[in-house]
Amino acid sequence: MPELLASPPLPSDRMFINLGPQHPSTHGVLRVGLTVEGEFIVKAEPDVGYLHRGIEKLCESRTYPQCVVLADRLDYVSAMTNELPFCLAAETLLGVEAPERAQDLRVIVCELNRIASHLLFFGTYGIDLGAFTPFLHAFREREMVLDLFEALCGGRLTYNYIRIGGVMKDLPEGWGDLCRRFLTHLGERLPEYDELLSFNPIFLDRTREVGLLDRRAAVSWGMTGPNLRASGVDYDLRKAAPYCGYGKVAFDTAVGKRGSCWDRYYCRVREMAQSARIVEQALGGLAAGPVMAKVPKVLKPPPGEAYAHVEASRGELGVYMVSDGGASPARVHVRAPSFLNLQVLGELLVGARIADVVAILGSVDIVLGECDR
């Protein structure tokens, strides 16, 4: 009786599915309007702005050091790397340079923050795809980074450690040893991560052939950071235009081949090991001397424009700052990597299956605080 068992053809009318803004796997308040035909997505419209706090406008009525505090609130999972371009832009306007020791300390904290940020990605990406255990492992290690930051400046999420002209204060007694102990611990755990998740057959099936983004598309859509490198473009600002103490350290950039979800994921995992390498070298070659340059109490940079960039955890973070000679910047623009990386979603999701939406979205690793500013 085969004709009785055959199911009637499934209707494949177009249907609108709303993903977010309150959804655990959108990593914040992101809404994506999906138009689907059966199982496949024919149109995807990311809708951002739910977390817009007007930070660029707020900066116009605050002093330069107060702007750095706001910078912490952009990408709140790697706040150190957000403070840095604000300080670099203000320093360029002022014509000040941070002392060498401060430059080295900036490298150390930024790389530790990159590790913490990528650990968060590693954990949550596993959860997005149904693997809960890696999350617990990642948060164990991330906790250690946050403890290090707490010992350093008192803050666990928003630090205000990097200041215009240097850093807040020098390392506390014994911090270097604690940091080295963490690096050893992380070095032992990273191979475990590969066993747990990276080369897990189910995980590979869910990510390896999904969300492919070729080199050309990645460049024309303005991707940066691990997302761009995963597509085979060897561009890392720490190498292309070294800032602070990055010229002194040796490391390899993690470059992917095909720009799949797995490539984007694994670029970040490999970057963690490289960041640990950088911290190790920076700790070893830490210059002696003061950690703060001589800067006036009230900062009034001469009129001018500066545009500072750093390689943040999510890509190239730029701060364009215009001074009119007053105590507040006349204009601050944040070139947020998450904002530009998210744009590609409209193209990346078309043709994908509904089940892969979360795999693709998670692999782009966005933070909406930075995207919406």
Add this chain to the structure above:
Amino acid sequence: MTDDEVLAKLAATFPKADKAETQIKGILTLRAASGDDLVALARWLKDKLGFDYLDMITAVDHVAERKAFELVYCFTQLPAGQRVALKLETPDPGSVPSLTAVFPSADWQEREVFDLFGVRFQGHPDLRKILTPDFLEGHPLRKDYVHAKDRFD
């Protein structure tokens, strides 16, 4: 490519374009004479000089001093990382041609400038607000913006 080489090639191709009056520190900053020039210049930078990556688009409000908005574009040459900036003035209320045909990544950045400054981009496929809520009137990054009390105050 050095900044002087870029300038020499620029002078040969776009006689009306020049170095901008205010330079962004450390980045060669050019000035486009008109909106039409802007698109041609961007295409030239991309195709002929290899600045294939649109880094950012933003605007600065100069309405109080000279009744104009200044659009700022920044391009990068990948993977070397060399940058060049491009400026264009547009009288208030601003209107400039869109770069979306040359750089797809201009899409959201132009929407952002439209949302926050009210500058219109001709030829943009979908010029809608992007960051501020739909009920918000006005363009918050304009210096003359006055916040009207809403249900969140």
